[in-house]
Amino acid sequence: MTQSIRQTLKRVFGYDEFRPAQQEIVECVLAGNDCFVLMPTGGGKSLCYQLPALLRPGVGVVVSPLISLMKDQVDALQACGVQAAYYNSSLSGAEARRVLAQLHDGRLDMLYVAPERLMGDDFLARLATLPLALFAIDEAHCISQWGHDFRPEYRQLGELRHHFPAIPIIALTATAEPHTRKDIIERLHLGGARSFITGYDRPNxxxxxxxxxxxxxxxxxxxxxxxxxxxxxxxxxxxxxxxxxxxxxxxxxxxxxxxxxxxxxxxxxxxxxxxxxxxxxxxxxxxxxxxxxxxxxxxxxxxxxxxxxxxxxxxxxxxxxxxxxxxxxxxxxxxxxxxxxxxxxxxxxxxxxxxxxxxxxxxxxxxxxxxxxxxxxxxxxxxxxxxxxxxxxxxxNPPEMIDITEDSRKALSCVFRVGQRFGAGHVIAVLRGSSQERIVRLGHHHLSTYGIGADRDQDYWGSIIRHLVQRGYLSQDVGDYSVLRLTDAAWPLLRGERPLSMARPRTRTGPPKAKGGTIRGSDEEYDRDLFDRLRLVRKELAERRGVPPFVIFHDKTLVEMAGRKPQNEGELLAINGVGEAKCRSYGTDFLAAIRDYLSAGR
Structure with missing residues (x-):
């Protein structure tokens, strides 16, 4: 079985190796077991149900929350030579009938549906007459009230285990802290499921x-x-x-x-x-x-x-x-x-x-x-x-800590002197000695704190006040025009009984990425000029086929091509992400682009 799994991985998807936990999850589902999978975005969740759906008899039913997501995934599978379709409200009557005909004729490996469509009585009765490989519930956090994107229509999915007790269910998400994980498993009745928690880290x-x-x-x-x-x-x-x-x-x-x-x-x-x-x-x-x-x-x-x-x-x-x-x-x-x-x-x-x-x-x-x-x-x-x-x-770039004790006392004193009745903007204007009409009208230009912060700009004083609020020395009433008031904790600081520091404010958003010829991508050295040329080829093919460019090949696959510079189909098939169907469909164009680039002496 392991050999068959790896052959399908390479033949269909073009990958030589599994990512962490993928093979174990695939084997678990192939054995007919339920699974709960928590894997970071980009970690390869889709493969965990796509491979078993191809290797188990019957059609794999994938629950997806959004029509656009279904279309993208079906386009990507079809580019790999997989018989996949979606069944949702975006289809015309004729298109919907064609998909149902493919379903009943056994011509689909995978079918993507929305939760409300899946749980309709008519559709459940239809599925009960068909061989089913598995149910995959993508974005499973949507079923939980603890999840950040709760969707009521997901709640009905808990009935799947009752309707199809012998069909394996795999629930997948990238985002679920412990409360949400527990809720997902309970609501889907996956008490006996194996859990695979591969972690949240996205080091890239x-x-x-x-x-x-x-x-x-x-x-x-x-x-x-x-x-x-x-x-x-x-x-x-x-x-x-x-x-x-x-x-x-x-x-x-x-x-x-x-x-x-x-x-x-x-x-x-x-x-x-x-x-x-x-x-x-x-x-x-x-x-x-x-x-x-x-x-x-x-x-x-x-x-x-x-x-x-x-x-x-x-x-x-x-x-x-x-x-x-x-x-x-x-x-x-x-x-x-x-x-x-x-x-x-x-x-x-x-x-x-x-x-x-x-x-x-x-x-x-x-x-x-x-x-x-x-x-x-x-x-x-x-x-x-x-x-x-x-x-x-x-x-x-570790933060530089700066002492702000004296400037904090100035800011707190100014809040007190203006009667704790104004927001940060007015306090900063007084500190900096502004001649605004309102300040003069209120007589705040006569206060002892007027102008004592003129040597600092407005952004600096804004940082000081925000820090005082964040540390609990000032309160800010958002329901009352964000008026600043001193808290009990402010008085020891104001009297000079304790120091205060903060990280020097950072306002720069960082330098642009490096440009140039051969640069590092992730772990692959590659020729940036060739990579850009391959992106153009991909874009032209995508427009011709009417699919997004990443459906043809991901950037990572192009990076590897630009690094290894394959010269024939055998070498192209050795590139990760190049399966047999994609090699047949697009190989000639990419190999020609690489040969042209090399012959030009680049």
């Missing part, structure tokens, strides 16, 4: 947090050095999505907006243009992403702080699915936290409010970390790395 992603100051400038600085890369910029509100996207477009970037307030047709068009590399940057709310199977997203930017670590992890995980280097940038501003807390405080369910506030506080803890960020991130999910990651901003 570099995590960076910078203090949010002039965020549009910071964002433009970040994307400017990455003009050829695909990226996603997440914002908390639709209004901000539109504003940020307009600014990027006005600055000459290839960007498009995506949020639930746009017409369905426009959202579909934006997503398709992004998948086909016709637009480089998507500016979006969290409504965008789960349905994206695009492997060559090189960065994810959070323009606003996410409400929980699960969402942050899931969204940043959309970068670097191909295993090549990727970046996750968070612009961290305390004002965003206050807005998020204000929204959570409006929640009427006290238990839900408590959970959400706890999750937001852990997200803030990640952003405020002075040690390895990956340790904080993985620790939330119950993992304890033995050493620092070496691939986050803290590890690469």
């Amino acid at each position: 992603i570099r995590y960076t947090v910078v203090e949010k100051q002039k965020p549009l400038v910071q964002l433009r600085e970040f994307v400017q050095g990455r003009p050829d890369d695909a990226g996603i910029v997440y914002c908390l509100s639709r209004k901000r999505v539109d504003k940020v996207c307009e600014q990027l477009v006005a600055a000459g970037f290839s960007a498009a907006p995506y949020h639930a307030g746009l017409p369905d047709s426009l959202r579909r068009d934006v997503q398709e243009r992004f998948l086909f590399d016709k637009v480089r940057i998507i500016v979006a709310t969290v409504a965008f992403g789960m349905g994206i199977d695009k492997s060559n997203i090189r960065y994810v930017v959070h323009y606003d702080i996410p409400k929980n670590i699960e969402g942050f992890y899931q969204e940043t995980g959309r970068a670097g699915r191909d295993g090549l280097p990727a970046e996750a940038l968070l612009l961290f501003g305390y004002g965003d936290i206050q807005v998020a807390r204000g929204l959570i405080d409006k929640t009427t369910n006290p238990d839900h409010r408590r959970i959400e506030l706890h999750k937001l506080n852990t997200m803030v803890g990640f952003a405020e970390a002075l040690g390895c960020r990956r340790r904080v991130l993985l620790g939330y999910f119950g993992e304890q790395p033995q050493e620092d990651c070496g691939n986050c901003d803290i590890c690469l």
Whole structure:
């Protein structure tokens, strides 16, 4: 059996070796057992059910939450020569009948369906008459109230075990802390399932947090050095999505907006243009992403702080699915936290409010970390790395601690002198000696704290006040115009009885990636010029076939081609990601491009 599994892995998908835990999971499902799989995005979850579906008799039924995700996965399988289809509301009547005919004729290896379609009485009765290989429940965290993306329609899936007691069920997710894992297993009645927890670490992603100051400038600085890369910029509100996207477009970037307030047709068009590399940057709310199977997203930017670590992890995980280097940038501003807390405080369910506030506080803890960020991130999910990651901003550039005791006393004193009735903007204006009409009208230009901070800029004082709020020396009432007030803890600091330090604020978003000829990708030395040429070949083939470029080959496969420079079909088949069907379909074009490149003496 092991030989058959490996032969299928190579013949269909073009891989010589399994990733961690994949073979064990495949063998478990092949034996007819239930499985729960927690594996990071890009870790190869799909293969864990696709291979058993090909090797077990019958059709593999895959539950997927989004129509767009089904289409991408079916396109990718068909490119590998697999008989796959989806059955959902996007199909016309004739198309739906054709898929059902293929299903009943035994001509499908895999069928992708939405949970509500699967659990309809008519469809369940139809499946009961057919040989079934397995049920795969993708994005299984959607079934849990503890999950960050709970979907009520997933709840019915718990009935599958009752309807099909002999068919193996494999539930898969990339994001589930212990409460969510327990809930998934209970709701799907998978008490006897084997659990495979391969970990959350995505070592190819570099995590960076910078203090949010002039965020549009910071964002433009970040994307400017990455003009050829695909990226996603997440914002908390639709209004901000539109504003940020307009600014990027006005600055000459290839960007498009995506949020639930746009017409369905426009959202579909934006997503398709992004998948086909016709637009480089998507500016979006969290409504965008789960349905994206695009492997060559090189960065994810959070323009606003996410409400929980699960969402942050899931969204940043959309970068670097191909295993090549990727970046996750968070612009961290305390004002965003206050807005998020204000929204959570409006929640009427006290238990839900408590959970959400706890999750937001852990997200803030990640952003405020002075040690390895990956340790904080993985620790939330119950993992304890033995050493620092070496691939986050803290590890690469440890923060410089500065003494802010005297400046903190100035800020606290100014808050007190203005009567604890104003927000940060007014306090900073007084500290810096502003001649604003309002300050003069209120007589605040006569205060003892007026102008005592004129030697520092506004951004510096903003950092000081945010730090005082974060450390509990000041409170900020978001429901009362963000008025600042001293807490009991402020008085010992104000009297000079204790010191205070903070990390020097970071506002730079990091240098652009290196350019040039032969550079390092992940573990493969490759020729960048040849890689770019192969990307053009892939793009032309994708447009001809009407599929996204990554369906042809992932960037990682092109990197390996650009490193090894195969000269014939045998050498091409030795490249990871080149199976027999893809070699037959695309091999001639890529081999010709490589030969032309080499003959030109490059």
